[in-house]
Amino acid sequence: MYYIDYDPFVLPFTLGVLALLVMLFWKFFQWWDKLQPEDRIVIRTGLRSGKLLAILKEVFLESLIHRRMWKQNPLQGYMHMTFAFGWFMLILIGNVESRIHSGVEFNMPYYPIFFKFFLDSNEGLPFSKSFTFIMDFFLLLVLSGLVLAMFKRVNAKLYGMKKPAKPEAIDRIALTALWFIFPLRLLAESFTSAVTGTGGFLTGNLGEFLSGWLPARLLAYPAWWSYSVALSVFFVCMPFTRYMHIPAEVLLIYLRHLGFKPSKTYDFFSVVEVNSCPSCGVCVESCQLKSSLGHGNIVPAYFLRGLKKDREDMQAVNECMLCGRCQQVCPVGIHVNDIRIQRRDLLNKQVVFNYPYLPPPDHQKADVVYFAGCMTHLTPGIKRSVENILKAAGIHYLFLDKEGGICCGRPLQIAGLWDSARQLVESNQRLIRQSGARLLLTSCPICLKVFREEYDLRIPVMHHSQYLVQLIEAELINVAFSSREVSYHDPCELGRGCGIFEEPRQLISRIAGLQEITAGREKSLCCGGSLGGLSLSFQERKRLASDALKQLLAGQPDLLITACPLCKKTFQPLSPVGVMDIAEFLYTAMEQKTRTAQPEVLINCNETVAVL
Amino acid sequence: MMTKTVAVIGGGPAGMEASKELAFNGFQVVLLESGARLGGHMNQWDRLFPNKRPAGEILESLYRNFPGSITVMTETNITSIGRNADRFILRTAGRDVIEADALLVCTGFRVFDAILKEEYGYGIYDNVITSVDLEQWFKEKRPVLTSHGRVPATVGFIHCVGSRDEKSGNLHCSKVCCVTAVKQAVELKEKLPEARIFCFYMDLRMFGLGYEELYKESQEKYRIQFIRGRLSEAFENMDGSLMAKVEDTLTAKPLRINLDLLVLMVGFLPSDGTAAIGSLLGLTFNPNGFLQPRDGHLQPHDTEQQGVFLAGSCKGPKNLEETLADARSAVLRIRQYLTN
Amino acid sequence: MKIEGKKRLWQQYQKEIAGDRYFYVRSCVRQNFFPGAEAVFLKIMQDELGKDVYENPAHTSCTGIGYHCDIVPFDTAMTVVARQFSLMAEAGYENFVTSCITSFGLYSEVLETWNHFPEKQEQAARFLHEATGRPFARPSNVSHASDIIYKYRHEIAARAQYRLVNSLTGEPLKGVEHIGCHYAKMFPSKGVGGAEYPYVLVGMIEEWGGEVVDYPERRHCCGFGFRHYAVRANRGYSLSCSRKKFESMQPYKPDFILTNCPGCPMFLDRWQYVISEMEGKTYGPGNEGIPVLTYEELAGLVLGYDPWDIGLQVHQVSVEPLLKKMGIAYDPDGKYLGPGGKYLGRPENPANIYFV
């Protein structure tokens, strides 16, 4: 027989938790509705799959420890960890402690939270010293994070941010409640422990100190009330604030382990991703539209918040260049590029372009199909260099779009027009397949990405920066090293988009001195010419390009090398130094004797493939 | 040595600027003007392209530091020009006799008489005006209204009226009308923000720095619409508005449009003074009736007559910058001539 | 509209019109469709004004229709024209008067060609001589018959029995005028008032008490267009041109259309009927059409001639509403009676347009 400890002050907390649970279930039910039946089965059976351990491990590392955040920014990582991990431990250990004390498995949910209130003394409590120490320790941990969090609001620069993400009114309420929770708990426990002597090194000493000059007995009860109310306010607000990311991220980790990926449409997974955004604001600093143009509203922290609240910002959907810098730094790993394209897909639901006029494929055969891409036709130096190099290396190739080709379809896809793009993809796919080629070579990273991801070609697809390096290594072409210093700009679609960072660097290092820059590789900047952005004006694009150039040319290189016709065309008019595509650069460095084609050494098909 | 005298014929911007410079260079200057006051066409102009600078500022600067030593004779028409050795003897209608060692002809231009372009209805239809009329309205701060007192909702500017038109007898391009049309269209749009304003053009010749920028601004900020097509004829509708017929050459379709006000961009023709003085002096006229310098590139101020020099738009259409620069350059040439 | 502006312009386009001793050549089209018109001209000239007008039965078509249909070469046309001039000289006349506007245009074109290319004149003289053995001659004055009526509009007004005034309201009747394209568009200086705002018909209407209304498509072609009408499949162009004019003039509520060209009254008159049949649309008040008159017919009405004597019964658009407005007494039963009371027959009643 036991009796239930109860005091009216627990009511706000208990009702708050109840409201939270109802809200969470309601939300989840809504999301669940978006799911395909087969996906529902995957989710239902997921818990029974062998992945549970791995899932729990990642939840622990990411949701509690905030490993990725640590990597991004240790101070922020620590701050987030103290809140998440500290609070989690307070709950966990509080539960254990209270259960041991009450000796029953079932507790009222408020009981562990307000345990100290109901505890008259530590007498007879097993491991009471250890428990009070541990509980005080984690409370201190959380409080240390709180101090950092408060400090962040005052001075975000210390955290590597110009400004923290701007909270909305409801976020402010929840934040204030959150900030009050732990100091109030500290006060409540301290006042109570001054009377009961149940406190540890923190609460006990503070209680003793406070009771020296304050009526602790009198203040304890209101402190517990305030603590309960603060908790209640936080829980009631939570589903409507960025703190929704706490449950959502756990779900997200679960889904990812079950193999869920972003699809072409805005679906269940997208909603979970959107809700997993903690508005930490790391992305704010990564966005060039924010830094160069001040278009802050388009950064994911705000864009996703708008989506969460059904207040979509059209500018954020259409203006974004899809450079992927924000995605690269996101501690939660939200695929915000995909989400933006999904939103474009929704906004353009009825838009269809039609291409009944596309020509049927002809029947030319070749080992290598070279597809320059629409943009490359505006930079003839690139296609001429690639062709000359291929000829010099004796490659049997077919220039598929020599007289101009069909667009690869990527520009339509990034506008969310998948069905229209399908027509182009299929046309090009037929053309490439019938050539019998064993390799598809392109000069345009935009095409590269779509060839790799959306085409069913069953042959390797390479960007010329990859292929040319292989030609050098196979000694089919010889290059001369010059003492020039160059800077290399990683095109978004080539680098972050297709993960090609090394080959261009290998190639350049063979020819000239390569300056590494801070905004290189994964941190590479958008040139401003991206087709990802739909509505950005010409002047705005120019400003992006000028700002990016400043960083690219910080080391005062002799030349700026890039590997995308669009980047080249964007930078060229604004750059004080020459801008060259990597193929053009290579061609200028080729030794004279290999610069002319040798028809008699044309390599046959098998050898070509061996080269690859 | 006796101070040499230069007679400057024509008191527009070129004549005034040249007179000042000649006087600063120590010459005696007689400035002859057939009109009542100096300043020429600048007197009728409100603001200038491309920066909408008030024309008054230019006039003021032309008058500023105007040397007292210059003899200014307004309302003076020259009836004969004779020579006595190296000196010119000019007789005026008022029986004055002026002697000079050199003559500078700055007789300028007149605008095309839009009445001659009968099919456009200037002087016949109530709501057809010229660019000069509109500028006058601007200058007088007259509200822009149709003859029926309504605020025009649609206004059309017709480029090349009397220019590049052999049927009007003029083959030449008057150069400045394109940018003037854009300037006036912008000014009109500022006054009538609700109006739809159209420019009907053959080519847009934005030859000067800042002109293309003004054109772009007129499209972007003021939303002036440019339709490539030359007006063939205009008609009056019952309500006094005009029905204009052009071919919209970019869609290759004839277009009919109703306009409340039609502004004709009248071109440059040689002024009566240019024709008269040119004949008196026996100078060469180019096929468009302007005075022909001896060598357009290398001797732009010299004529077949020794001691007779040319400056400004008597030689052909010029904007103000070119006119003033030409006047100053003519002074250098005259100084060289008179000091040798 | 600033009438003083028009007047200023008209003063620039004053042409010389011979005063007497005319050699008159007929119009191919008018003789057939509006034969009364030419008869009225001769009657006014000879009976009212006492002028010497001579017609030679040997004169032919000027070939203008063939020339503008691209089936008669210009050299041939010049030779035919030279023959007409030769006939005139043979009869001892110098003042050439044409009934047809296209003839007027062709004669003017030929003479201007001869002025600019004397070798063409020599060639025409040679061809004329080779073909007919006739001597070559040139007129001293070429006028269109409407120029003559214009010149004597005051005299006609002085003898007028009726004026272009609504006899009930006293208001001037509103007329639109349509000048044949070949009258002044080719050589503006050869038309009274020039090409853009021709005065020749305006002068008559104003002098006889009416009021001219100008309308946007005034300068538009009547729709004849020669080849457009001559080829049946192309007649739609002709019809569409006329309709464009009717649509444009209708809001001005004209009481009549006045023309000076053979083709114009023909098409402006007949196409009103065709449009009414095709589309059910009419352009006058109620289901009436707009009566179309030649300048001679109008002069005849003003002088008090019997409408049926001057051939108004052959008009497709009934002229009775105009006659009523002018207060002209006419015999409705006499409309289809020819000389000697002989019944001429009457056309089938149209479906939509008012017809008496």
Next chain:
Amino acid sequence: MPRWGYKIHEDRQVIWEEGDFSLVERIRLAEPSLCLCISCGTCASGCTAAQFTDFSLRRVIIQLQRGRIEEVRQEIDRCMLCGKCILTCPRGVNTRHLVLCIRKELSGDVLY
């Protein structure tokens, strides 16, 4: 009409006032650079789609400005949105976005 053997032709003349300018006004709000077009035809001459069909963005823009929506509708969906024209337009018209906006408007999708 067999009775006549000819018919009344529709006038080729475009009457400005009959144009539908509501579309161009809405498009202009979404893509203001539309006003900057000078009909130079650079967009059309290098157009990827124009190799295969007579699509001309220059013509589309003109027809849009003239309020000739049917003509716009007839050819707008041939564009591949490849964006070459953005790079070549001398006036910095955001041609690709313009096409998308027009297509959206004509399809009935929400235009911002």
